[in-house]
Amino acid sequence: MSDHHEEPLISALLEEEDAPEIAPAPTGFLPIETNWFDRLFIALVIWIALSLFWFRFMEPMGLSIWISNAIAAALAFIIIKKG
Numbered sequence: 647m648s649d650h651h652e653e654p655l656i657s658a659l660l661e662e663e664d665a666p667e668i669a670p671a672p673t674g675f676l677p678i679e680t681n682w683f684d685r686l687f688i689a690l691v692i693w694i695a696l697s698l699f700w701f702r703f704m705e706p707m708g709l710s711i712w713i714s715n716a717i718a719a720a721l722a723f724i725i726i727k728k729g
Contacts, residue, residue: 693721
């Protein structure tokens with residue numbers, strides 16, 4: 647059929663000590679692989695959901711929306727930095 651000369655792959659010729667080490671990717675607490683923009687988007691969606699929840703249930707009890715904003719900002723920082 648074909649007269650191609652089959653050569654072994656270069657990686658097959660490397661011995662274990664010659665093989666480059668692949669560092670494991672840093673993992674966060676989010677169960678999906680994300681970049682910083684994905685984490686920013688997740689943080690903003692959580693911020694909006696928390697604000698809507700706060701307006702509906704907590705603010706009528708007398709709690710200011712600024713408390714919700716402080717909680718959402720702290721969560722956003724944690725998600726973007728460590729997520």
